[in-house]
Structures are given as C-alpha cells and as structure tokens.
Amino acid sequence: MTAQTLPGWTHAYSGKVRDLYIPQGTASIDTADELLVVASDRVSAFDFVLEPGIPGKGELLTTLSLWWFDRLDDVPNHLVADHELDGTDRIPAAVAGRAMLVKPLDMYPIECVVRGYLTGTGWLEYQQSQSVCGIPLAAGLQNGDRLPEPIYTPAFKAQQGEHDENISFERTVELVGEDAAARLRDTALDVYRRASAIAEAKGLILADTKFEFGADKATGELTLADEVLTSDSSRYWDAETWRTASTPAERMASFDKQIVRDWLAANWDKQGVPPALPDHVVQRTAARYRELLERLSGD
Structure with missing residues (x-):
C-alpha cells in the first residue's frame, strides 16, 4: 500500500x-495545524486490504461525507472552513474530489456506534x-427488524490490525470521563436520528452507523471527525425492499461492500492471502456505492 507523493504535503500515516498528510516542513501530526485526509479506492474485508480497489470509491466516500457535513452544519466538524486560502487551492489536483x-483534534478512543x-x-x-452489546431487547425480534428506539453501543478503537472491542457505556466513562461519555452518546444518537429521517425521506433506511469525535485542541468543543454516514461507516437499505422482500438477504441488501464480503465468504477459506476480486464484483460494488450517493443527493 503506497501513498502518493503530493506537492506541499508529507505523507504521515x-x-x-x-x-493522512501533514504540511511540508511540519515535524509530526501532533504539531500540524492542518491535515489532508485522502480517501483511496482501496477496499478491505476480513481485516485484509483487497485487490483490486473499487474505481471511484474514494471520491464517492468523500463526496458523501461532505454532503452530510453540509446537512449537519450545526454540529461542529473538523473541516477547515475554506479550502482556498489567498486564492490558492490547498488540495493538490491529483487528489481533488477525494x-x-x-x-487536527484530540481524538476520543471510542467508536460511537448507533443501531436502529x-x-x-x-x-x-x-x-x-x-441483548445487543449487553442492552436487553424484547423477545420475538427477527433479523432486520427495526428496534423500538435506536441504541448506543460504543466500541473501543483498537490499534491498526486489531479488532475494535465492544464496551459498555460505563466503560466509556472510565476511559474519557462522565461528561465526555454522555456528550458522545447523546450527540451520536441525535445525529443518527436526524440522518435517519433524511434517509427515510429518500426511500432509504439507515440501519446503523458509527461516528468518530474529537475535542477541538483550542476550545475542547466536541467535534465530528473522519468520514460521516458513508457506505463504509454505515449500513443503508432500500426501504421498499425491506418492507416487501421475502428473504433476509434480499431485505437487507446494503449499499456498501457486502457484495465483496459475500463473494469472499464463498470463494476463500480465510487462509493466507485473499484472492483477487473478479471484475463483476468490483463493478457491482462500485455501482452500489454510486447509487447510494445519487439517491441521497439527487445528483
């Protein structure tokens, strides 16, 4: 996995x-005033980065994140207010659009997962x-059913190459303090409910999602970071199909890389290096990512 060389920026991670890139001449991420986050076309499943990538995926994910940031403009986020400073576009042409x-923020080590x-x-x-993550639920629910109320099921963010660990709300209090834990939970649930309503108006179900937050280094303000409500961080279903489909697989066909996961599960024993993805899987996955953006944004 080789990162591009970009004028004015140094690859950091x-x-x-x-x-992730930092301005050229900056010593480290910790001392950077700005960061450049570039979404690649890489696709991962079962903890492996697969070959080939999904054409256009990076731009689709970035465009969708920016679309959602616009609709959640009263929620503080990590975007620099103006990408153009003194008339000069700070984003290199080679990665424009993605x-x-x-x-930079002081990131919380919590994946804020909300399940509806x-x-x-x-x-x-x-x-x-x-139960789900220790939260008791009513009896008689079926796979894909709507929960009576969205639930917050946080996870501890693992180091790269390791699995995130589902944790209780009480454990988040131990990790970040009572006030921060409550703000993370309440903000995640609020953003999920708002986004879910927007998706429903477009004929889509936002089944679940995960958010990442940090604290503003200057003010301590809770700030939404990373990607938001994309195909990689969220599970979207078609609402009409969910209501009428006869099988769980049809009911919950998602607008993400599930096609990749399904193909791998059927064609790889999870031993050694995964096989290369066939072209038809790559193209169907790219179309699914694109369809979600088109349905949400109308473009």
Whole structure:
C-alpha cells in the first residue's frame, strides 16, 4: 500500500482506506495545524486490504461525507472552513474530489456506534442472549427488524490490525470521563436520528452507523471527525425492499461492500492471502456505492 507523493504535503500515516498528510516542513501530526485526509479506492474485508480497489470509491466516500457535513452544519466538524486560502487551492489536483482539509483534534478512543435495526453482529448476539452489546431487547425480534428506539453501543478503537472491542457505556466513562461519555452518546444518537429521517425521506433506511469525535485542541468543543454516514461507516437499505422482500438477504441488501464480503465468504477459506476480486464484483460494488450517493443527493 503506497501513498502518493503530493506537492506541499508529507505523507504521515495510512489506514486501510485513508492516507493522512501533514504540511511540508511540519515535524509530526501532533504539531500540524492542518491535515489532508485522502480517501483511496482501496477496499478491505476480513481485516485484509483487497485487490483490486473499487474505481471511484474514494471520491464517492468523500463526496458523501461532505454532503452530510453540509446537512449537519450545526454540529461542529473538523473541516477547515475554506479550502482556498489567498486564492490558492490547498488540495493538490491529483487528489481533488477525494480529499478533505481538516483541523487536527484530540481524538476520543471510542467508536460511537448507533443501531436502529437488528442486524449483523447484533443479530448474532440477540439470538444467544436477547441483548445487543449487553442492552436487553424484547423477545420475538427477527433479523432486520427495526428496534423500538435506536441504541448506543460504543466500541473501543483498537490499534491498526486489531479488532475494535465492544464496551459498555460505563466503560466509556472510565476511559474519557462522565461528561465526555454522555456528550458522545447523546450527540451520536441525535445525529443518527436526524440522518435517519433524511434517509427515510429518500426511500432509504439507515440501519446503523458509527461516528468518530474529537475535542477541538483550542476550545475542547466536541467535534465530528473522519468520514460521516458513508457506505463504509454505515449500513443503508432500500426501504421498499425491506418492507416487501421475502428473504433476509434480499431485505437487507446494503449499499456498501457486502457484495465483496459475500463473494469472499464463498470463494476463500480465510487462509493466507485473499484472492483477487473478479471484475463483476468490483463493478457491482462500485455501482452500489454510486447509487447510494445519487439517491441521497439527487445528483
């Protein structure tokens, strides 16, 4: 995984999907006044970065994040207010459309997960204990059912290469303090409810999502960071299909890389290096990402 060389910027870090740059001449991320976050076309599943990538994915994710930031403009976020300073565009042309100029934050080590529907690992746990992340739920729910109220199920952010750990709200209090833990929970639930209503108006269900927050280094203000409500951080379903489909797989066909996961699960034993993705899987996945953006934004 090789990051691009960008004029005026120095590569500082790469995750599975995003590359982080600091201004040239800056000593480290800790001393940077600004950061450049570049979304690549890389796609990961089962803790592996796969080959090939999904064409246009980085731009689609960035465009969707910016669209949501615009609709949540009363929620403080990490975007630098103006990408153009003194008439000079700070984002290099090579990554235009898939990069965000942001301010560094003191990040909280919490994945703020909100679930409005029973699915995924939540469904697996529910079948065993009638609970999700330790939160008791009513009996008789089925895979994909809407929960009576959205629930907050935080996770501790693991180091790269390790799995995030589901934790209780009480554990978040121990990690970040009572006030910060409450603000993280309440803000995540509020943003989820607002975004869910916007998605429903577009014929979409926002089944679950995860947010990341940091504290503004100067003011301490809680600030929404990273990507927000994208296909990689959220599970979206078609509302009409969810109401009428006859099987769980059809009911919960998501606008994300589930096509990739399904193909890998059927064609790889999780031993060694994953096989290359066939072109039809790559193209179907790219189309699914694009369809979500088009349906939400109308473009």
